[in-house]
Amino acid sequence: MEDISLHILDIAENSVAAGATVIAITLVADEDRDILTLKIDDNGRGIPAEILGQVMDPFYTTRTTRKTGFGLSLLSQSAREADGDILITSAEGKGTQISAYFRSSHVDRKPLGNLADTFSVLIAGNPDIDFIITCSLKGKECQLDTRLLRADLEEVPLNAPDVIAAIRKYLKKALTGLN
Numbered sequence: 207m208e209d210i211s212l213h214i215l216d217i218a219e220n221s222v223a224a225g226a227t228v229i230a231i232t233l234v235a236d237e238d239r240d241i242l243t244l245k246i247d248d249n250g251r252g253i254p255a256e257i258l259g260q261v262m263d264p265f266y267t268t269r270t271t272r273k274t275g276f277g278l279s280l281l282s283q284s285a286r287e288a289d290g291d292i293l294i295t296s297a298e299g300k301g302t303q304i305s306a307y308f309r310s311s312h313v314d315r316k317p318l319g320n321l322a323d324t325f326s327v328l329i330a331g332n333p334d335i336d337f338i339i340t341c342s343l344k345g346k347e348c349q350l351d352t353r354l355l356r357a358d359l360e361e362v363p364l365n366a367p368d369v370i371a372a373i374r375k376y377l378k379k380a381l382t383g384l385n
């Protein structure tokens with residue numbers, strides 16, 4: 207995986223596949239501790255306890271289209287390359303939390319990538335799912351909660367072209383110039 211935004215897309219897809227209706231994505235850089243933390247929290251079906259130990263194994267997958275599942279093992283690899291790690295907690299029927307930690311300044315830490323486009327694509331592609339996006343990166347902040355937007359939009363769907371364009375514009379402005 208070339209950058210963190212692509213990991214986000216991939217890990218959020220797991221939440222979508224798990225039937226989540228709310229997905230919270232948090233990306234925070236703690237400059238004093240030199241730690242970049244990515245958390246993806248969902249209210250999907252969860253991972254059964256007896257399987258939790260296997261989900262990082264690339265040869266474990268519940269998908270039926272092919273026999274390997276790489277999302278979590280690749281994220282784990284990226285985190286470990288940057289002196290970090292990932293942590294998975296899950297409760298069956300309640301949801302799953304994936305946390306990935308990276309040493310921000312590590313030479314092998316993947317760049318953030320195009321976060322604005324990634325978040326916009328997730329929202330546009332899953333208009334019935336609510337996303338709570340929080341970023342705090344080098345003095346740049348973004349806060350987007352589609353539950354609040356949805357309330358303001360009333361009948362207009364979240365993936366209406368004007369709405370997505372406005373979301374993307376907001377995110378671009380908030381997150382530009384990061385890496």
Ligand SMILES: Nc1ncnc2c1ncn2[C@@H]1O[C@H](COP(=O)(O)OP(=O)(O)OP(=O)(O)O)[C@@H](O)[C@H]1O
Nearest residue numbers: 220221224252261267268269275276277278279302
């Ligand atoms: N948020 C989640 N909720 C429920 N189950 C999950 C979640 N994330 C991962 N899993 C389980 O862990 C398995 C492995 O996930 P992983 O992302 O590594 O591979 P995959 O999704 O199967 O395939 P790929 O990511 O390569 O498309 C999934 O098949 C699924 O059973």
Ligand SMILES: [Mg+2]
Nearest residue numbers: 216220277278
């Ligand atoms: Mg996956």
